[in-house]
Amino acid sequence: MTPRVVRAATQASPLDQRTVVDLDDEVVEVLRGHLAVVAERAVSSIIEEVPSYAGALSGPMGATIRNAVQLALGGFLTLAGRGSERPPMAPALEGAYQLGRGEARSGRTMEALLAAYRIGARVSWRDLSRTAVEAGIDAAQLSSFAELVFAYIDELSAASAAGHTDELESTGRLRQRNLERLARALITGAAADAVVAAAERAAWEPPRELIAVLLPESQAAHASTLIDAHTLQPVEDLPGVPEGRALLLVPSTGSASARTRLLRALRGTSAVVGPSVPWLEVVRSHQRAVRAVALGEDGLVDADAHLAALVLAADPDTRADLRERVLAPLADQRPSTVEKLTETLRSWVLHQGRRDAVAAELFVHPQTVRYRVQQLRDLYGDRLEDPQFVLEATLALA
The missing domain is CATH 1.10.490.10 (Globins)
Structure with a gap:
């Protein structure tokens, strides 16, 4: 014995x-x-x-x-x-x-x-x-x-x-070291042949796809009992992992049902779940999960449900420049007028010019909307009908 x-x-x-x-x-x-x-x-x-x-x-x-x-x-x-x-x-x-x-x-x-x-x-x-x-x-x-x-x-x-x-x-120590090296190779975007070799050394069978999950370190141990046993869970610091967060690389078949099961298993946590991607490309899932953390949403966050917000937050400096250019015709107006016309322009492009919808969103009378839109036409001219300007205003003011 x-x-x-x-x-x-x-x-x-x-x-x-x-x-x-x-x-x-x-x-x-x-x-x-x-x-x-x-x-x-x-x-x-x-x-x-x-x-x-x-x-x-x-x-x-x-x-x-x-x-x-x-x-x-x-x-x-x-x-x-x-x-x-x-x-x-x-x-x-x-x-x-x-x-x-x-x-x-x-x-x-x-x-x-x-x-x-x-x-x-x-x-x-x-x-x-x-x-x-x-x-x-x-x-x-x-x-x-x-x-x-x-x-x-x-x-x-x-x-x-x-x-x-x-x-x-x-x-286990040797295998854990090899798994750590594999996770680092995946997250740092190492060459495919180097990652495959690392997986072989760790005796880790690559899945079809991987999903990066970021969650508070205090929740990682419990979450690991609820998901695939072959999940990579590095314990050493990895580049790009936010402070106080743990990283899980969860195997997936890539199907919608597999993602649904993962989200169900993580209910009750503050996990941020990246997209399901081919396993050698999991750095993309990790990067998107990191950006989704920055959105500041509470509870379980599915990055796939926040694609528009992620796009808008991807380059804040460029978006600020775009916003400044879109609102340039309002520069000579009083601050109170700028505020009212900006919110009207935003609602106008999002509701595609439907006056009643704009009035309902802004809690004003349709005649007030008519008056403000006429002010915008005086300032912007034909640009209000230009698809390129409408796209830029939508992105800048969304």
């Missing part, structure tokens, strides 16, 4: 001083008869609530994990049954330890694994306790049963955390 697990198995734990449950053999057998169903429900809930496990729990691997969950629950029932001798925990701890190592090798975070443990414990307790009550256990036994469930899960999750840490310490 792994040395770290041996130490864990011999150290004091909640199970060493556990409250004795002493379930009747008949109750234990009834509960054993439900283990397959309980394990299936636990795994289904994990898939639903921790998206990074969806692919890992399908096919042969899914069957293996379902069987492991069922065996762990069986070991728990042995602990809960009658008998003066406590069954050994070492096999269960070793299995949990190796599970943690495997999760580290497959690129999933410890946060995702611990979330899976919490969900599995909740679902298992709900189903097993209902069955136990139906089988006739009393309130005192039910309380002890609950204590044992969560102490048992604490033991297993601690062993998995140790395995995850050991794997990262032994093999």
Whole structure:
């Protein structure tokens, strides 16, 4: 058995001083008869609530994990049954330890694994306790049963955390360095052959497309449990990442449904989501996400929903020059007149000359609009009908 697990198995734990449950053999057998169903429900809930496990729990691997969950629950029932001798925990701890190592090798975070443990414990307790009550256990036994469930899960999750840490310490550091180099190569626009070579060194399978996501550093760890396990999450500073923000490069198929799933997973965060682009071009997604951060919108921001604002904010100096040129004919007017005529000109071009719409937006009488537009015609002449001027005024005043 792994040395770290041996130490864990011999150290004091909640199970060493556990409250004795002493379930009747008949109750234990009834509960054993439900283990397959309980394990299936636990795994289904994990898939639903921790998206990074969806692919890992399908096919042969899914069957293996379902069987492991069922065996762990069986070991728990042995602990809960009658008998003066406590069954050994070492096999269960070793299995949990190796599970943690495997999760580290497959690129999933410890946060995702611990979330899976919490969900599995909740679902298992709900189903097993209902069955136990139906089988006739009393309130005192039910309380002890609950204590044992969560102490048992604490033991297993601690062993998995140790395995995850050991794997990262032994093999993960090199891979993490390679992933950092890959992320830097992608964000700095390195040559395609250099990026491909970096992906190969990191043993990272390139997706069809990538989406850059910028979010507060405090939200990054939780968000990483909700999205694709192969997401690149560099921890070192990268050029162009705003202060206090973390960068995620999320794999995508490029479909609208994939983007919808990502946005749904990030609800409740302050993430700014760039466009989905071919993976070698993710610097474009990153740059647009950075510009979208500067818009100052609150909550979850989909950059694709703010394209017009991003275009208008792309070159503020040029836009200021354009605005000055568009409003040049008003230079000799009084400040109050300039303000009124500017807002009228803006509304006039945006509403394509519809007087009633302009009046409604400005909260003035249509006759007032007529008077102001006549002033504009006197100042601008035929330019009010020139498509090029209308375009420039729209951009300058939008």
